[in-house]
Each structure stands twice: as structure tokens, then as C-alpha cells.
Amino acid sequence: MNHSLSSSADLSAHCLVESYASASAHASEIDTLAREKHTHGCHSLPPRFLRHADEQTVIGMHSIIQAMAADTQDSRDICNDAVVAATCLGGQPSAARTMIGLREKGPVAVTPHIVPQCSLHSVASAASVGFGMHGPNFGVGGGPHAPAEGFLLALTLAPMLAKNSPSSRIWLVCTGWDQQPCLDAAGILTNDPICRGMTFVLKPEMAQTHEETQPYIQFSSQKNTPSPHILPVDGRLKELCEQFETGTCTTIAITDTCTIEISPLSPNQLSSRSNQLALQKEAA
Numbered sequence: 001m002n003h004s005l006s007s008s009a010d011l012s013a014h015c016l017v018e019s020y021a022s023a024s025a026h027a028s029e030i031d032t033l034a035r036e037k038h039t040h041g042c043h044s045l046p047p048r049f050l051r052h053a054d055e056q057t058v059i060g061m062h063s064i065i066q067a068m069a070a071d072t073q074d075s076r077d078i079c080n081d082a083v084v085a086a087t088c089l090g091g092q093p094s095a096a097r098t099m100i101g102l103r104e105k106g107p108v109a110v111t112p113h114i115v116p117q118c119s120l121h122s123v124a125s126a127a128s129v130g131f132g133m134h135g136p137n138f139g140v141g142g143g144p145h146a147p148a149e150g151f152l153l154a155l156t157l158a159p160m161l162a163k164n165s166p167s168s169r170i171w172l173v174c175t176g177w178d179q180q181p182c183l184d185a186a187g188i189l190t191n192d193p194i195c196r197g198m199t200f201v202l203k204p205e206m207a208q209t210h211e212e213t214q215p216y217i218q219f220s221s222q223k224n225t226p227s228p229h230i231l232p233v234d235g236r237l238k239e240l241c242e243q244f245e246t247g248t249c250t251t252i253a254i255t256d257t258c259t260i261e262i263s264p265l266s267p268n269q270l271s272s273r274s275n276q277l278a279l280q281k282e283a284a
Helices: 027-034 055-070 092-105 122-131 146-164 237-245 267-283
Strands: 014-026 082-088 137-142 170-177 194-205 216-221 250-253 258-262
Touching: 014 027, 014 055, 014 146, 014 237, 027 055, 027 194, 055 082, 055 122, 055 170, 055 194, 082 122, 082 146, 122 137, 122 170, 137 146, 146 170, 146 194, 146 216, 146 237, 146 250, 146 258, 170 237, 194 237, 237 250
Parallel strands: 082 137, 082 170
Antiparallel strands: 014 194, 014 216, 170 194, 216 258, 250 258
């Protein structure tokens, strides 16, 4: 990751967090999750849309559906919304199995769809095609610094969207493994790690006029950062998820002098989220 910021970057960029959701599943559960009906209100994925998608795309799309369910403005049009998808080592198990099939059966066993399905842009393109989000769509990251790059790009986009498309929002989707998947020579997983995804629905603002109880993200200077919970630029997604959901103000270090501050959910939002998760478990 480039640890220098352009002098023209708008460090006053600011986004409200209008909705948030996380999702996680063991690798052994991903196939079942991909075959579930992914729908909320008027938004739904076509049948079998995720049947060939990699694990992180499945969990990322599932977290988007959960964020739609938690969105207080779920009736608004999302066709001009932007998507920023930050994946950490996405598509590796699927790509590895494809290479094994190529070695054992030749080119006939390899689908050309493996490229878009396992690429850096897989989650962003799936959200764009599946849900009709046709604003700017980006896939960023690739390595352990993916969440930091995702937040950085979202805040970089924010001033432009706030000025030119005030009704548009940014769907920031971060995905990754808690532990790296391991495959044997036959392409079978020898462990069962958790794949994790979190979606932030961000509303860019021209000015910081939010209520103190409303979560937000913004650039901040390290020397002015009040949070003792500073995650390194390559911090684990699990830690970020846990800190945000437990009401901990979190900061991600971008450079030696610049950070991104993430305000947490309020106590009422945390309580509402817990109740919602309990209802979802009962319904399941």
C-alpha cells in the first residue's frame, strides 16, 4: 500500500454510517449459504446467482443483504450508489482448485468465468449486477491492508459524491478470512476457517453536521486522535468488526501522520442490533 497521500486529497472528507451489518460463516457452510435466497424488500439476487462465486463474494453479498435489512432508509433508490469492495486474499481456494483441475483434466475442466469470479473486483461487480448499484464500483486491497484501503477510497470518493450526486451513498464491503484456508493436493480443505464480511452504508457529507450519537468515519491526524485503539494498516478484519460492534471508537493508521477515525455504534444501536440478530436466529 502506498503510504503517502496526495497533497490535493480532501482530508476533511466525512461520511455518516447509515447502516451496518456483518456476516460470517465457516468454509464448510459457504456452499449452503450461496444457495440460500438472498432477498430484502424489492432487492433480490437472481436464483443461483452465487453458485460459482468464491467464498468472499458469497459472504460479502450476504453482509450487503443484512445491511439492507438494517437500513432505516430501505425504500430509497440505490441505482446511483457506489460500491467499494475491499477483499483480503479473495478467490484463492477457488483458484487453487481450478489449477488442480487444469493439471489433472486439462483445459476442458477450466471455466473462463474463473477470472471474474475470483478477481479483486468480484464482490463489487456482483453487487453492481445483482442489486443494480450502478454508481462508481471499485475493488481494492487484495492483501492484509484491504480494509484500510477500502476506507481510504470511500473517503476519497465522498467529496465528489456529496457535491455531484447528493442522494448517492457508498456501500463499503470488507471481506477476509480469520485464518488462511489450507488445501491438500486434491484441492480439499484441511481446515475450516471462518470467512467474514462487513458492510458499511456511508452517506457522504459536505459538512460535519451529524448528531453525536450517529456513527461516522473521517480522516484524522494521529496526534489529534483520541482513540487508544489504533489498528495498524494491515490490521485483521475480525478486530475491526469486534471493536465497531462493541462500541469502541477505532482508528486505522494510514500513514505516520494520517489515520481514519471510525465512530462506533451507539448503545441504542447496539441493543437494536442484538435484538435483530436474536429475531433472525429464531426465524431460522
